[in-house]
Amino acid sequence: MRVPVVDTRRCQLLGLVGSAALAAGGVSAGALPVRDALAPESGLAAAGLAGAYFGLVLLVAAWALLGRAIRGPEPPDRRTLLLTLVLWAAPLLLAPPLFSRDVYSYLAQGAMVDARIDVYVYGPSQLGGPLTDEVAPLWQHTPTPYGPVFLAFANAINDFSSTQLSTGVFGMRLVALLGVALMVVCLPTLARHCGADPAVALWLGVLNPLVLLHLVGGAHNDAIMLGLLGAGLVAALGRWPVLAVVLVTLAALVKAPAALGLVAVALLWGRNLGGRSGRVKAALAVAGIAAATTAATTALTGTGYGWISALDTPVSPQNWSLTSSLGRMTGALLENANSGLAQFAAPAWHLMGLAATALAVLIAWRRHHLLRPVYALGLSLTAVAVLGPAIRPWYVLWGLFLIAAAGPDRSVRRAVAAASAVLALAVLPSGFAPDGAQVALATGGGVLAVLALWCAHRFMGRGASRDPLGRLGSAA
Numbered sequence: 001m002r003v004p005v006v007d008t009r010r011c012q013l014l015g016l017v018g019s020a021a022l023a024a025g026g027v028s029a030g031a032l033p034v035r036d037a038l039a040p041e042s043g044l045a046a047a048g049l050a051g052a053y054f055g056l057v058l059l060v061a062a063w064a065l066l067g068r069a070i071r072g073p074e075p076p077d078r079r080t081l082l083l084t085l086v087l088w089a090a091p092l093l094l095a096p097p098l099f100s101r102d103v104y105s106y107l108a109q110g111a112m113v114d115a116r117i118d119v120y121v122y123g124p125s126q127l128g129g130p131l132t133d134e135v136a137p138l139w140q141h142t143p144t145p146y147g148p149v150f151l152a153f154a155n156a157i158n159d160f161s162s163t164q165l166s167t168g169v170f171g172m173r174l175v176a177l178l179g180v181a182l183m184v185v186c187l188p189t190l191a192r193h194c195g196a197d198p199a200v201a202l203w204l205g206v207l208n209p210l211v212l213l214h215l216v217g218g219a220h221n222d223a224i225m226l227g228l229l230g231a232g233l234v235a236a237l238g239r240w241p242v243l244a245v246v247l248v249t250l251a252a253l254v255k256a257p258a259a260l261g262l263v264a265v266a267l268l269w270g271r272n273l274g275g276r277s278g279r280v281k282a283a284l285a286v287a288g289i290a291a292a293t294t295a296a297t298t299a300l301t302g303t304g305y306g307w308i309s310a311l312d313t314p315v316s317p318q319n320w321s322l323t324s325s326l327g328r329m330t331g332a333l334l335e336n337a338n339s340g341l342a343q344f345a346a347p348a349w350h351l352m353g354l355a356a357t358a359l360a361v362l363i364a365w366r367r368h369h370l371l372r373p374v375y376a377l378g379l380s381l382t383a384v385a386v387l388g389p390a391i392r393p394w395y396v397l398w399g400l401f402l403i404a405a406a407g408p409d410r411s412v413r414r415a416v417a418a419a420s421a422v423l424a425l426a427v428l429p430s431g432f433a434p435d436g437a438q439v440a441l442a443t444g445g446g447v448l449a450v451l452a453l454w455c456a457h458r459f460m461g462r463g464a465s466r467d468p469l470g471r472l473g474s475a476a
Contacts, residue, residue, distance in 0.1 A: 006069035008076045008084075015062030015088045018449075019212070021055025022429075023095035024048075025445075026217075030096040031103075031431045033165055034133050040430075046441050052429045053445030054452075059088065060209050060421050061453060067417065070199050081202050082184065088207070089216045093177075097169055098217035100392070100431040104134035106221065107161070107168045109144050110154030113303060119144045119151065120306025134165070136431075143310040147253035148301035149228075150221050172219040180206065180215055182227025183401060186234045190405035193237045194374055204413055205404030209424040214394035222394050225254040226401050229261050233374055233402075241269040245286050249293040256311055257398055260380050262286055263365065264373040321391040323353030350389040357387040378402030393423040 028038055028048030038045040066084065069076060076084075097103045108124035108131050117126050123141035124132045132140070144151070153175050161168035187205050188198035205211075215223040232247030244265045251258035266286040270279030298305060327346030334342035360383035364376045382399030385391055400416055407413045428434050428442065 006065060006072055008066065008069050008080055011062050011066045011069060012084050012087050014065070015059050015084065016091070018055040018058030018060075018062055019088045020091040022052050022059060022098070022213075022217075023055070023091035025050070025052025025055060026095040026098050026429050030098045030429045031101045031218075032096050033104075036096075040435070040438060046437075049429065049438060049441045050445035050448070053425075053442040054449045056209075056213075056424065057446045057449035058453070059212070060424050061449070062088075063203075063207060063209055064417075064421065066207065067200075067203050070197075070203050075199055078188065078199065078202065081199060081207065085184070085207055088212055089177075089180075092212060092217040093170075093173060095217060097219065097431075098429050099213055099427045100218045100220065101134065101136045102431075103169055103172050103219045104131070105136070105139055105144075106150075106154050106172055106219075107158060107165070108132055108135050109146070109151060110156075110158035110168075113151050113155040114158050118304070118306060120304065120310045131165070143306070145307060145310045146221065146255060147307050148298050148303045149250050149253040150224065150255070151303050152301045153221075153224065169219065173216065176215050176219045176221070176223040179221075179223030179225070179227035180211065182231055183211075183223070186227070186230030187401075187405055189234050190230065190237070190374060190402070194372065194406035196405055196407065200413065201404045203404075204417060204420075205401050208397075208400065208404075208420050210393055210397055210400070210420050213424060214392075215397070218394065220394050221254055222397060225251050225258050226397065227251075228254065229258045230401065232261060233264060233377075236265045236268045237374075239272060241265065241272070241282070241285070242289060244269075245289040246293050249290045250297065252290075253294065253297055256307075257381055257384050260361070260384070261377060262290055263380075264377045267373045321353075321389060322387065323349040323389055353387045353389060357383050360387065372406055372408065374402055375406035375408060378406060393426055396420070396423060 025048040028044045029052050030048075032038070038048075040046075040049075066076075092098070105124060108127055109119050111131055112119045112122070112124065112127050115127065120143050123139065123143060124135045125140040154172075157168055157171035157175065161171050184202070184206050187201045191198040191201035211223075214220050228247050228251035232244045232251060235241075235247060236244035245262065248258060248261040248265055251261065266283045267279075269286065270282035273279070273282055324346065327349035330349065331342045331345035334345055361380040364379035364383065367376070378399045378401070380399070381402065382396065385395035385398050388395075396419065400420065403412065403416055407416070425442075425446070428438060434442070
């Protein structure tokens with residue numbers, strides 16, 4: 001069957017329009033500072049929410065269509081893909097924070113480090129002042145689980161921005177962009193080493209709507225974690241094992257899940273040394289270098305080791321992870337049965353989730369550690385995100401980034417792409433849980449985008465094989 005040619009320039013334009021509409025909608029419906037926030041029922045906020053979802057659906061459609069172009073007879077080259085990333089990301093750089101208020105927590109934590117308040121003991125409420133008011137109430141009294149590397153970035157941004165909130169948000173976006181840039185540099189190299197198509201890896205791992213929405217729009221620190229992790233794996237595959245351990249350890253000192261990358265580095269290093277004794281030497285060397293890197297980094301930043309005990313940060317009661325949802329359902333059933341065990345339902349499910357995560361990680365490494373350690377790491381990080389007690393859409397990027405580079409077959413990549421498209425629609429631009437009216441507005445905006453795409457297809461010409469909108473339904 002002949003695959004139709006897709007006009008990449010039209011994909012770029014469609015995604016740019018979607019990104020711009022999303023950014024414009026975020027001006028009134030995003031995660032705005034307290035002083036600028038509008039009541040959700042206000043007309044401007046309602047229009048902004050509908051407009052944001054209109055743009056979001058266009059952006060997802062453009063991404064799906066670009067994936068079809070990559071698999072077509074005239075695929076775009078790497079330069080075209082990077083230009084597409086720049087075009088789609090540019091409007092989001094100027095938008096308010098989107099889909100989460102975490103960036104305000106980052107800024108408050110940086111200010112706490114500057115004020116010499118222990119962020120691993122106290123929450124942002126200890127800081128006081130207007131910046132604390134921007135932090136979501138749930139996290140006001142919660143110590144941070146982030147490591148010293150990220151706190152050093154947050155402190156530097158605090159020094160740079162002083163009291164200017166918009167400057168601080170832009171500074172955190174620049175840090176996130178640094179991480180995304182590292183991802184862009186590393187993905188093609190990882191893909192080549194793993195036998196995957198570098199263009200497909202870039203499309204799935206960086207041009208992914210979740211990256212644009214949450215790493216760029218939301219300025220999440222997962223970007224710098226993934227960038228350092230990717231750089232470490234490239235170093236390991238390039239036979240620079242010491243540098244690889246240092247980089248992966250630094251990634252783990254942003255967010256702890258990246259520490260699983262040390263297993264992949266140890267396996268790759270041991271493979272190069274050969275034999276069982278080589279694997280043992282590699283494991284010991286990785287442990288020693290990681291410990292030395294952690295000690296040196298902690299001494300330089302001066303933030304201490306409190307992040308280890310802070311890893312048990314409490315989970316939001318309304319978190320929609322699998323285990324938390326099952327815990328709430330089980331607890332409700334037990335309460336209706338007048339059982340005194342209702343309070344233990346959520347902790348029990350969380351423990352089962354941790355056990356399932358450990359089992360999934362063991363299976364992933366047992367099946368793929370010899371030939372595909374990068375893929376095994378991607379599956380492991382996906383299991384940590386999906387089966388853990390808390391999940392956010394951007395957590396899925398931990399494993400998706402590596403699956404994009406090392407996924408062994410098309411069915412895996414299709415499943416990951418479909419999950420990305422669904423998760424892109426899962427969170428409101430404000431970052432808060434929606435009510436019925438907001439769901440209706442968001443749905444209306446999305447439906448309007450679908451109608452606009454259908455009308456554009458009809459206008460551009462029915463059945464035109466070179467018309468990208470004509471194939472949008474099958475691409476998405």
